[in-house]
Amino acid sequence: MTPYQRKVANATLCCSVSVIGFVVVTIAALAINQRARQSDDVLSCSSERCASATRYLSAIVEQDLHPCVDIHQHVCGMWTIRRHGAGFVSDAFGLFLRRFRSRLLQADDAVLGERMTPVVQIGKRLLEDCFEYMNATNPVLQRDISSLLYVLNVSSLLASESSSSALVRAMAISFTTGFHSAIVIARRKLDRGAYLHLLNAPSIRQELRAEPTDKYVETYVEDVVRHVAATSDAATIARDVLDVDSEVESFAELDVRHQWLTYGEIKEDAKFPKGVWSSVFQLFGEAGLTVADTDVLLFTGYEPTRRVFQNLTSAPVRTTVWYLTVTLLAQALRYDFTRRFRSAHYRETSYLCFDAVSSALQLHWHIVLRELVVGNLDDGISELNSMFYLIHKITVPDWLDNDTALQARQKIDQTSLETLAPSRSAVSGDVNTMYLQHASAAMAGSDRHFTGSYVTLRLASQQEAMLREPPNAVTARMTSLWAHKGPVYDVLYDKVFLPPVFLVSPLLYDDRKAPPFLYGTVGAALAKALSDAIGPYARWNATTPHTSHKTWWSSSKVFDAQLRLGCLRTRADEDVLRHPERAVHPRTSEAFKSSAFGWVRAARVAHDAMKGAHYDGGNRFTRDKYWPRAQRQFFKRFCLLSCGTERQDPLRPQERCSWPLISMPEFVAAFECRNESYKLLQETCTPF
Incomplete structure (x- = not known):
């Protein structure tokens, strides 16, 4: 090869190597960029609804206030102003109700099949009657009372000559109508x-949804008494009735647990008025429900109920009779009370009207709710179940001793998730709605007055549920929580019940690429419910007593939990910081300490579960790059849950948001906080 040929060959080789190298580098760069974009997608929403949530959250946060200074005000300041104090979940619930009403009214009556047609048809009509009723001007109480008494006969109760006979007659009315008196019967x-x-x-105050200091309650009860009996002594009766009602409210604070008893045992229980239960069960038999002394029943709240019975039998007969009568009527008059004395906000009206339909059509309305509002959630439910599984695995704290941890794990392992996710079998199964045909005809005869229609349907549903087709206990419990503002752990069923508002946006997104959105709200709420199941003051099971000196936790670990909370409070509780020598009683209650434990653990567990989901597969390096952003999104979403939640939790909204986060090093790192108070807290306090 000549020198010239050698030069040409070398030049060609160098050029080829350069081109190949450039191509390889370009491909590698594109691959890395693509992986980065894919990783970014994991932390971003692909659906428009979820993407709008990102913009929405960015729009409400207080940009001039750094999260390290006040994370609660940073997230909730603008929110509370724009939503007039409404909580984030409450606001989401209002959106949920608007969607429900819109889809229901637009749906064909036969949208869920022929068997469900009466349910949809009657539900639509009752709902619109309720809205019209709630928005009516110049309401006339006499018309409501007349319409109510036309269907609900209380004349025999008013004629009672003894407190015991009044109790028996009131419970007989409850059995046939579903309206409770001294006790709820289902x-x-x-x-x-x-x-x-x-x-x-x-x-009565709870049924009217009145505030504890509501001055209108006594006036309203007085008017009800006067319209029912035309007595000149209505004012005195109203005062006496509400005095008894205050006692009933105080009894509700007693230990409420579940007890399985036989009919024979309860009839012989000397703590109740003699002969009352024998007479009541005899009337139940005459109404169609025959039972034997060896049959079992479930009694929830035995001790509070016993106190109520004793209080009513010791009160003057007139007071007992009117207390039971007003209690029965209040459940149908709560709508009138609200439209008269409470702000007619659309959210309040919507809740009351949908709750009326849910109660009136208790056996089947949950199917309408499930199919029309929750909709198709195949991907969302899969993501929800996966999230619950990850949270479920790490709920038990690693600082418990072996025995306590073992028992906590046993409780968690037997706890499952219950939702109103769509189910084909619920619609296509053997759904019997024949009983509604008679109720529909009776409604037509009530001149479509809402109160009369509502009571008529309650009676029809109660008769079906008591005598022919009792609802499944778990389904009934889920249905009763349809409007709850958070997941509920129920020790009776060992389940966490997730209300339907947590199955739709802006709480749950049908999007696999948005862990911070899911874990920050729904995940944290589920973690709180599971933490409630294993907290230091939680029941071991449904039938064990619940007292301050009896817990399945070891005494050393109860003390340990109290020390951890006490240390957190010395650094974060405004009451302690202002008055360190003063022990504020509500801050030392079991309810307060349980709530603090639950929320602090919820933030930790939901965060760590999200971390597991975030790093599940994919390139570790690129995911590390976006992890701080995911954390910041998570912490903000977690605080959204606390916005506007006054009087809903023993912890104040600011405490629900900040206490769990300031004790987490991850929060400090994500926002690069340099506050000395955070450093001092983490150096001196042991985390939950």
């Missing part, structure tokens, strides 16, 4: 078969 079924479920009843 019938449910589980694997063991159908059983009677007795529950302690809420007070």
